[in-house]
Amino acid sequence: MVGAGLLITGPAASWWPLAAEGDVNAWFAGHRTGPATAVTEWLTLVASTESIIGITLVCVVALVVLPRVPRWREAVFLGGSVAAQSALFLFITLCVERPRPDVPHLDPAPPTSSFPSGHVGASVALYGGLATLAVTRLRGPWRYAAAAVLLVVPPTVAFSRLYRGMHHPSDVVGGLVNGACTLLVIGYALLAPRRRPAPVPAGRESGPLPLARAAGSAVGGVRGVRRVVVVRHPLACTEKLAQQVHGVLVRHGCTDVRWTSTTAERPCGDLAAYTAAGRVDLVVVCGGDGTVRACADELSGSGTALAVVPCGTGNLLARNLGLPVKPAAALDRALSGDRVRIDVGRVSGDGIAPTRFTVMAGAGFDALMVRDASPQLKASLGWLAYVASAVRHLGDPPMRLSIRLDTGELLSRRARMVVIGNVGALQGGVPLLPDARPDSGRLEVVLLDPVGAAGWLAAAAHLLRGMTAGHFRRSGGRRGRVGTTGTVGMTGTAGTRGTAQAAGPSARRLVARGALEYFSAARVDIRFAGPQAREVDGDCAVEGTRLVAEVEPGALLVQLPRSRRSAATRPSRATDPALTGASETEAPALRSGPYPAPRIHTP
Ligand SMILES: Nc1ncnc2c1ncn2[C@@H]1O[C@H](COP(=O)(O)OP(=O)(O)OP(=O)(O)O)[C@@H](O)[C@H]1O
Numbered sequence: 001m002v003g004a005g006l007l008i009t010g011p012a013a014s015w016w017p018l019a020a021e022g023d024v025n026a027w028f029a030g031h032r033t034g035p036a037t038a039v040t041e042w043l044t045l046v047a048s049t050e051s052i053i054g055i056t057l058v059c060v061v062a063l064v065v066l067p068r069v070p071r072w073r074e075a076v077f078l079g080g081s082v083a084a085q086s087a088l089f090l091f092i093t094l095c096v097e098r099p100r101p102d103v104p105h106l107d108p109a110p111p112t113s114s115f116p117s118g119h120v121g122a123s124v125a126l127y128g129g130l131a132t133l134a135v136t137r138l139r140g141p142w143r144y145a146a147a148a149v150l151l152v153v154p155p156t157v158a159f160s161r162l163y164r165g166m167h168h169p170s171d172v173v174g175g176l177v178n179g180a181c182t183l184l185v186i187g188y189a190l191l192a193p194r195r196r197p198a199p200v201p202a203g204r205e206s207g208p209l210p211l212a213r214a215a216g217s218a219v220g221g222v223r224g225v226r227r228v229v230v231v232r233h234p235l236a237c238t239e240k241l242a243q244q245v246h247g248v249l250v251r252h253g254c255t256d257v258r259w260t261s262t263t264a265e266r267p268c269g270d271l272a273a274y275t276a277a278g279r280v281d282l283v284v285v286c287g288g289d290g291t292v293r294a295c296a297d298e299l300s301g302s303g304t305a306l307a308v309v310p311c312g313t314g315n316l317l318a319r320n321l322g323l324p325v326k327p328a329a330a331l332d333r334a335l336s337g338d339r340v341r342i343d344v345g346r347v348s349g350d351g352i353a354p355t356r357f358t359v360m361a362g363a364g365f366d367a368l369m370v371r372d373a374s375p376q377l378k379a380s381l382g383w384l385a386y387v388a389s390a391v392r393h394l395g396d397p398p399m400r401l402s403i404r405l406d407t408g409e410l411l412s413r414r415a416r417m418v419v420i421g422n423v424g425a426l427q428g429g430v431p432l433l434p435d436a437r438p439d440s441g442r443l444e445v446v447l448l449d450p451v452g453a454a455g456w457l458a459a460a461a462h463l464l465r466g467m468t469a470g471h472f473r474r475s476g477g478r479r480g481r482v483g484t485t486g487t488v489g490m491t492g493t494a495g496t497r498g499t500a501q502a503a504g505p506s507a508r509r510l511v512a513r514g515a516l517e518y519f520s521a522a523r524v525d526i527r528f529a530g531p532q533a534r535e536v537d538g539d540c541a542v543e544g545t546r547l548v549a550e551v552e553p554g555a556l557l558v559q560l561p562r563s564r565r566s567a568a569t570r571p572s573r574a575t576d577p578a579l580t581g582a583s584e585t586e587a588p589a590l591r592s593g594p595y596p597a598p599r600i601h602t603p
Pocket residue numbers: 233234235236262263264265266267287288289290291292311312313314315316537538539
């Protein structure tokens with residue numbers, strides 16, 4: 001670009017068509033009209049420095065902060081493209097000196113060189129970036145219409161800069177090239193699909209699955225499993241996917257397979273009837289977090305394992321457990337892996353009959369966003385439906401609440417959102433609850449109470465830092481590693497429960513200028529001053545004034561891909577007193593149940 005600028009202002013200045021550029025500017029200046037001048041003033045405004053910075057910030061913050069929405073790659077892509085384009089623009093204008101066109105200017109002329117056009121470059125980076133995200137990250141045919149509207153902006157800005165006498169034609173071309181090249185490079189680096197490594201054959205260490213193997217699974221995989229029940233959410237799991245699931249099951253030797261479909265009233269279909277009849281070895285859940293939650297509620301405390309085929313909108317449990325994103329691949333890997341025990345939360349409240357959750361339960365902003373997301377928009381837009389819903393609640397007043405952690409004192413707080421989590425990562429690995437892990441025997445709690453724009457930005461920056469660092473801070477200063485397929489919040493060894501307990505309920509953390517406050521407890525009892533929207537694993541519950549959640553350590557058997565470090569080769573914390581510091585006589589109540597004893601959870 002610098003070379004092109006030096007050429008345009010040097011030897012090539014007298015060549016056609018550069019030599020005719022002055023005539024083009026003079027033609028525009030000679031054909032100005034009142035309405036056209038007003039329109040071009042608006043067009044210039046949409047690409048002004050203030051507009052570009054403001055719109056970029058709003059989009060980046062929305063992509064990062066909104067619960068269930070976050071897309072850090074997309075946020076970095078958009079913010080990075082705009083920033084990189086600006087840096088390049090400034091560098092080029094330092095190297096190339098070109099006076100503005102010799103016609104009356106309708107805007108104040110900044111002291112930068114006329115080559116290239118900053119307005120045009122910035123509008124390509126921002127509006128072109130948004131169009132890229134619309135086409136590549138949204139669903140439904142309308143995304144092309146949205147992209148087309150966004151892509152109209154840069155050429156119209158280019159026209160307005162010519163009309164207003166601010167740039168030569170080659171300047172606006174330079175701006176277009178500058179913005180487009182920046183988008184291409186950053187888009188390729190961040191958004192282009194990466195080739196995945198070939199699946200590792202069963203029996204080898206492959207995945208980032210760090211939980212200890214459960215009792216009764218001395219041999220990995222599901223050979224020997226007799227009866228499988230597949231619970232299928234028909235709206236989330238297409239016929240084609242159902243066939244793929246069937247194929248994967250057959251490949252893994254599961255021949256006695258029964259299918260049951262969910263309905264709005266029966267979110268796990270006929271699963272209860274199958275389990276009551278006995279002889280169910282494995283339940284395969286094809287759906288989102290809501291369907292998994294309903295099945296987990298049914299299976300918790302039993303010896304029947306659950307395998308997740310993530311095909312909902314959020315699929316947060318699958319993401320947190322490090323399952324592949326592709327549903328059939330997730331099942332394939334899981335069936336080649338191990339059975340592990342994970343915690344579930346038991347939640348209740350006024351109007352919420354006791355039930356279990358595997359991901360998060362919450363109230364306030366998060367619940368309102370879930371409640372008001374239109375099902376039609378979810379079907380066509382995916383996660384963006386939550387953005388539309390969230391925007392409506394950004395200005396809602398905060399809730400007044402009191403919270404009791406275990407048997408601790410009652411704490412009074414103000415918050416826009418409270419989330420109690422068994423796992424902690426949102427989409428894109430955003431660590432909403434950085435200390436949460438599904439085998440900790442604890443629940444983590446976060447209160448969000450940002451004050452003004454600075455508070456929102458501080459919260460966003462905090463979450464972004466945690467995400468880009470790729471590490472989760474442990475309550476005792478330990479760090480967990482983010483797994484290669486997105487496992488978050490779990491370390492390569494089993495159980496940090498002792499660490500969390502040592503910290504105790506009083507171990508609370510205030511970060512991001514007080515916008516985020518974290519707690520940890522085995523039991524959380526929250527009372528709201530007035531009725532609040534509540535949600536459990538992404539399904540909304542009736543408004544109410546109470547939310548009580550208690551952890552059930554190791555209550556759910558889950559079939560997961562094999563861990564990077566084979567569980568068979570490492571000592572189990574639960575069975576090795578040297579690791580647990582616990583004696584067999586201190587075994588948890590779950591051990592007396594009719595299913596295999598939890599191996600990683602000790603009191
Ligand atoms: N056949 C059906 N028709 C309509 N609603 C259904 C049907 N089956 C289940 N549901 C409802 O769907 C919800 C569960 O959906 P699920 O959470 O699995 O998918 P999702 O909302 O797209 O995904 P996620 O929770 O991962 O964002 C429950 O509220 C359940 O009542």
